[in-house]
Amino acid sequence: MNDRYRLGIDIGGTFTDFALFDADTGAIFRHKQLTSPVDPSESALAGARRICEVAGVDLGQVGFVAHGTTLVANAILERKGARTALVTTAGFRDVLEIGHENRYDIYDLNLKRAQPLVPRRLRFEIKERLDLNGIPIVELGADEIRRCVADLASSDVGAVAICLLHSFRNSNHEVLLASEIRDQLPTVAVSLSSDVSPEIREYERMSTTCANAYVQPLVSRYVETLEREFVDRRGERRLFLMLSEGGLTSSDVVRQFPIRLIESGPAAGVLYAGLVGKAAGVNDLVAFDMGGTTAKACLVRNGRPRKTTTLEVARTRRLKKGSGLPIRVPSVELIEIGTGGGSIAKVDRMGLIRVGPESAGADPGPACYGREGKAPTVTDANLVLGYLNADYFLGGRLRLDSVAAERAIDDAICKVIDLSLLDAADGIYRIASEEMASAIRVHLAEVGADPRNCTLVAFGGAGPLHASYVARVLQMQGFICPPRPGVASAIGLLGAPISFDVSRSVLAKLGTVDLVTIASVLDELESQARAHLISSGVANNSITIESSLDMRYHGQFYEVTVPVPRELPLERDTLRDAFVREYEMLYRHRHDEMEVQLVTCRLRAAGATPSTGQLTSAEAPTPPISGSRTRPAYSREWGGKIDVSVYERSELPMGTVVEGPALIEEPESTTLIEPAYRGRIDELGNIRVDRRAQ
């Protein structure tokens, strides 16, 4: 592999972003273009050629292409996957639809659930049954397999998901069935729950496996197309994809586990925040990404994004837990904290301003876009308050209509309750910011982190405008707006290691389990993960391994993930102590008389992290061209309308100090620095904002 040039490509719904890194010179080239709606690989290739042209590099010289994409998330959201069948243990085909039988909104009589990806008519049953230890109670017979394959053959499906009860304990039946299906129906993609998500809880495992199967044909085709183009002169493949867990992997792994791309793009954004934090010497940070339709946050500690295995996609109601489809794959823990700049404001029956969860999105968009949108949004409020420059939105490509924004707020808010236009806009801004802060606060509390020790790293189009408020109410250390917030994910892709996470549920009491069996599960997981990495071209001796165990008090239903260093022998007392420490930190109490149970073994294998020292450095600053202007901006917390200094970011040399209140504009975003705060352009090009010493 030629490692001089690395290319990051992040495909989003609207834009595809590119970053090209030259390891020899440390230069980073950036490019952004519209995503081809029909075939996103088209724009990916066109943009790749374009950025290489600008950099004076031949595309064939690029030795490493890292790719993040929203393809999988969009396919599920828009139901554009394959016609998919499910095969499950006889008697359980409706588990996929019944789920947990509860309502995500207790008072809504008309509530709707997310439709499962496999309709009932394509859910097939097969006679077999394992008990809780994985021992067959009903064997899987050859006749059953034949009958099942025949059913599948006549149902014209492109993909099959297999999920049998307790298969995470013993995958034999799933493997047997899969091999027969592959033999007989070679064109059909097959996903096994014991491969995709070998963890206890059948509903979540089934849902995940179906989602994997559903996107498998689509992702395979897509990856093949890209790979044809990104083969270097020696015919070596050099395409790597970003997994939700924040590591890159080969296209082979992706073809097998496409569902692991579900948070591919956003994960790269979080990695970028992590790189920024590391370069800036910040240990604990919250990555805060706010765009036009969503706002997300992720805790990053010591450079590591917090992980989860519990995701939910395709919610039928925005921001409502339980209204979507559960997906269980390792992922950076991105919590949805709001609906972005497009969030719609209204007055509720109580006479209070509410913001979201309805969103005008990008289309029709906020009222000020001057399209069909007539409802006031957060972006409209930002414009009315003077935070946004009507002539410099998206670098001037979209002229904002202030009159339309004022009219929308006046109609929806001021005509209903007794508030001035500015106070109404201020209310929208504050409520939206407070809600995001609240969601971050709850999340940090749930994972035992203290916001006062964290720095906010804001990106996305709208993040830097709300960061000052959010960081202040959470009493955070301050906030950082990295350069070029609009192509954050593409840069993040360049700094990601090749890695793979694996897991398996074990369910055993710590007091009596034979720890040798746990050690052997970890060994198996390790060789499995290593094999994935080696097949992706990573040298075995450069692989690092991290393992952890999910544990709980025996009898509980939820686990705590406890890091268990691989190099140390497993030892009962140490494991128990580690668990109790973690548990006490999270929940502030302990049960000394209770037994501890091991639930799931987890392991991550990672190759070396590419050198990132230069990734976040700025291009050479240009000397200031013009002095600062001012613009009146309003906040009730500032006591009314005041003149705020306005700067063009590209004109601020390194080391510049900007006293709040100030607005720093750039084509993709605007950073607001509140009074009593001070911003500084650091040597990496970040805007670092801290409270001014009193």
Add this chain to the structure above:
Amino acid sequence: MTLERRATALDPANDPVVLEILWGRLITILDEVDAATVRTAFSTVLAEGRDFACILLDEKARALAQGTFSTTAFVVTLPEAAKELLRAFPPSSLRPGDVLATNDAWLGAGHLDDFSFLSPVFKNRRLVGYVGTVAHLTDVGGRLDYFDSRDALEEGIRIPPCRLFREGRPDRTIFEILGANVRAPSLVLGDIEAIAATHQLGASRLSQLLDEYDLDDLVSVSEAILTRSAASMESAIAQIPDGVYTGSVTCDGRGVPVTLQATVTIAGSRLSVDLAGPPQTTRAPINVVWNLTFADTVFALKCALLPETRNNEGLYWPISAWAAEGSILNCTFPVAVQARTCTCTHTHQTIFLALGQVIPERVQAGSSASWPVEFRGRDQDGDRFAIHFFCHGGKGATPAADGLGATAFPYNSSHGSIEIYENTAAILVHKKEYRRDSGGPGRRRGGVGQEIVISTRSSEPVFARPKPDKIRFPAVGMAGGLPGARGVFSVNDDSPELPLSYDLMPGDVVTLELPGGGGFGSPLEREPSEVLSDVLDGLVSREAARESYGVVIDESGHLDEEETRRRRSLPPANSPASVQHP
């Protein structure tokens, strides 16, 4: 101008922005308490079944905010229990770290299993509010065969209002008495300790919030939330034409059917519900205490009138309700109450039927039922287990939507995971599947029920206690919609109308055929394509499509449009909708 403190010069109560922010913050505190409860509980009832509620009360013990996923009835009963707890332990006697509790059925949520917990929150040594939880605990002792209980004293241990924790320290005597009187002490006491810890979390969050906004107390915020909520309920009521509307529902009861009736009177911005007419209390343990009847009543009204409004006590100020003392909906000590859900889960439907006469677009046809089954025994290792296996029939249809299949209503318990249940208890689930043709036919179809088949995996007998409902009287249809299918409970080949409790031996098989929800509107008006889709998915049989919906589908699964038109145009006497199905 300082940004350190965020208090504005204005009174938050009159500021539509600050009030909104504070209100949202209060709810997130409860959601945090809720999440901690699920994550640290030991019982299936709480962690998997979510049969609990977290509530914040103001200094007058009025409910201000609740966790998003709270069980509906509990959020109304808790403030009532709180007032009784504070009668026994006046606010002036409370200290940080105290936890008051009772499981008295009449003071709380209507049976001993539901414990009400209350912890004070202080700011500058002044009491500013309370964090409360109502939780269904796994066991309270008493008769296992509770359908035979003659009075409440047979139903288990009753803890009168007590101070369970004093300044953070548990009262060991109470814990020991409780532990000595319940069948799964580690689950019961483990859950209580977990809940007490979540209260401290909630209390510290609330005092942080007050600090942050430089508020001395919640008084003005609380007053504003409650009065604005009351005003909003008043205006919702005022939009309904004045009048007197009546609905009634007959339910299985225990042996003798029980008919409940609600008369809803709308007069301007006031609404009153007269639950006169229910029979006197019975010897069967299906009597309901007033707290719970009131909760079920206002729940139905909130769903119909203000579903999207954040719940709090002020919403119910414009509503009054009444049931005769000594009736089955307002029973008096010491009648037996353990299986009260056989009665109280029907109360909401009487209200929906009454309101259906005037605002049919806002109500819902009959929902089926929750059939929790308790299993107790010893597993292969000889360890004791006790689980509540929650499962639900179909929800009723509304004018806008088909009923959801297998979904809890009116309460919001959850089904967990079969793999988890099988790892926790020595049971084996053979089947858990939708029941074809169980959804009540209608323009909007009732939610389908499900069939669940379970046997045991212990060499010893496993105690099983089902609580089936709607075996005799199905979930009603509305506006021409038909009722859902009745439920059937069987042990081996026996399907008793009055299931009791069972010692299941190896080889015994329990079958739960849960009822379906009622349909809304005439099934003849359902889009043929929707009927076809249900047939292709196997939720409706071809026979039922023809008989109940008048939709003819041939053997190859194609819609016969001509024959469908013909059947649907038959004169009413022969019209398929008059055929009761199933």
